[in-house]
Each structure stands twice: as C-alpha cells, then as structure tokens.
Amino acid sequence: MRDLFDEPAVAHVSYLNDAGQIVTFPMWVDFDGTNLSVSSPVGSRKGQAVRRRPQVAVSIVSTKNPWHWLSVSGRVVAIRPDEDLAWIDRMSQKYAGQLYQRRSPREVFMIEIDRVGSSDSWGS
Numbered sequence: 504m505r506d507l508f509d510e511p512a513v514a515h516v517s518y519l520n521d522a523g524q525i526v527t528f529p530m531w532v533d534f535d536g537t538n539l540s541v542s543s544p545v546g547s548r549k550g551q552a553v554r555r556r557p558q559v560a561v562s563i564v565s566t567k568n569p570w571h572w573l574s575v576s577g578r579v580v581a582i583r584p585d586e587d588l589a590w591i592d593r594m595s596q597k598y599a600g601q602l603y604q605r606r607s608p609r610e611v612f613m614i615e616i617d618r619v620g621s622s623d624s625w626g627s
Contacts, residue, residue, distance in 0.1 A: 504621050515530075532561060542609050579612045
C-alpha cells in the first residue's frame with residue numbers, strides 16, 4: 504500500500520474535538536516507512552485537540568483506483584516544528600507542484616500506526 508503515498512492522494516484525518524465529536528479534515532499526508540505525518544499551523548485547533556486526545560484515524564484513497572485504499576488508526580506520538588517549512592514545502596511540491604504559499608510557522612504530527620485496514624481490488 505506504500506504506493507498510495509507516492510501519488511498525490513489527499514488523506515482524510517479524523518480526531519476528537521473538545522466536545523468529543525469526530526472532526527475530519529482533508530490533509531496532505533506522508534509515510535516514512537514507520538509513521539504517518541501530517542502538518543498544521545502552530546496553534547491550530549487540530550494541534551490543540553490532538554495534544555489532549557492523541558488518537559486519530561487516517562484514510563487515503565488512490566487517485567487512480569477508488570478501490571485501492573488504506574485506513575489507519577493510531578495516535579500522535581510526537582509533535583515537532585516544521586523547520587524552514589521543509590515538510591510542508593515537500594508536500595506542496597508533491598500535491599500542488601510549487602512551494603507552499605502561506606509562510607507562517609507550522610508543526611508536524613507524527614502518527615504511530617496501531618491498526619491498518621486496506622483494499623486493493625475492484626468492488627466492495
């Protein structure tokens with residue numbers, strides 16, 4: 504399923520907000536062979552929420568085959584600054600073909616994978 508992270512497939516990241524509601528956002532996602540990573544502006548509601556409740560779910564669907572997908576449950580195990588916006592610039596090149604336009608401080612959330620579901624076939 505590693506190939507899903509080679510194409511510009513947008514992921515959907517879900518977390519719990521302060522009211523205990525599930526919130527889902529389309530986000531750029533990366534995989535380093537062990538953990539998933541996503542990014543958000545410093546001080547964002549997403550960042551505040553995962554600091555309190557680190558459990559997240561991530562799904563990604565191929566842009567080429569809608570039945571080639573991956574669903575992951577895990578938890579944010581590390582949060583680090585996006586130094587010189589290197590992470591978001593790399594993702595922006597992949598997804599948009601250019602450097603990221605909003606040049607404000609960001610942080611990267613490392614997600615340790617607890618559970619994986621996937622499909623690589625046509626049909627449900």
